[in-house]
Amino acid sequence: MKVFLIGFMGAGKTTFGKKLAKNLNYPFFDLDHLIEEITGGTVGEYFATHGEIKFRELEKDILQTHPFPENYVLSTGGGAPCFHDNMDWMNKNGQTIYLQLSPKALATRLENAKEQRPLIKDLKGDDLIKFIEERLEARDIHYKKAHFIVDGLNVHPEIIANLISKN
Incomplete structure (x- = not known):
């Protein structure tokens, strides 16, 4: 089984993904880390040098054609489900889980990690929250196509592992 974790940057996809993969005894992959490798x-750097369009094409290619094993957990980048046919492809090829958090909770998490995130590196306070609200509103149509929508603040790997294994 393939498990795709989606959600806004800072939602905890990588942290939770590692725990879920361990619980399922699956390998864990992070799409952004694969891109960097x-x-x-x-x-x-890739974003700055090649632009968002090229980045999204590379992201799609890796997501859909990388030689992953049969079973795995993959943490996607926050925008990955929103471009090309990525969300439909993930829904067709595995289980999708949306880690949902409020804009304020996301802003709190992102405040100390902005340097690694090109889209928000110059934002803070209310500007950061407003940016998150606007992006979430635009991305919700994609995120809400997930098989499972879970509270990103109170998500437990054991519960999710049981939930997806029943499908």
Whole structure:
């Protein structure tokens, strides 16, 4: 079984994904880390050098054609479900889980990790919250297509592992 974790940056996809993968006894992958391994640079550097369109094309190619094992847990980047046919592809090829958090909770988490995130590095306080609210509103149509929508603040790997194994 393939498990795709989606949600806004800072939702905890990587942290939760590692715990879920361990619970399922599956390997864990992070799409942004794969991009960095393949390109030899950071996501921010790729974004700055090649632009968002090229980044989204690379992201799609890795998501849909990388030689993953049969079973795995993958943490996607926050925008991955919103471009090309990625969300429909993930829904067709595995179980999708949306880790949902409020804009304020996301802003609190992101406040100390902005340097690694090119889209928000210059934002703070109310500007950061407003940016998150606007992006979430635009992305919700994609995120809410997930098979499961869970509270990102109170998510437990054991419960999710049981839930997805029943499907």
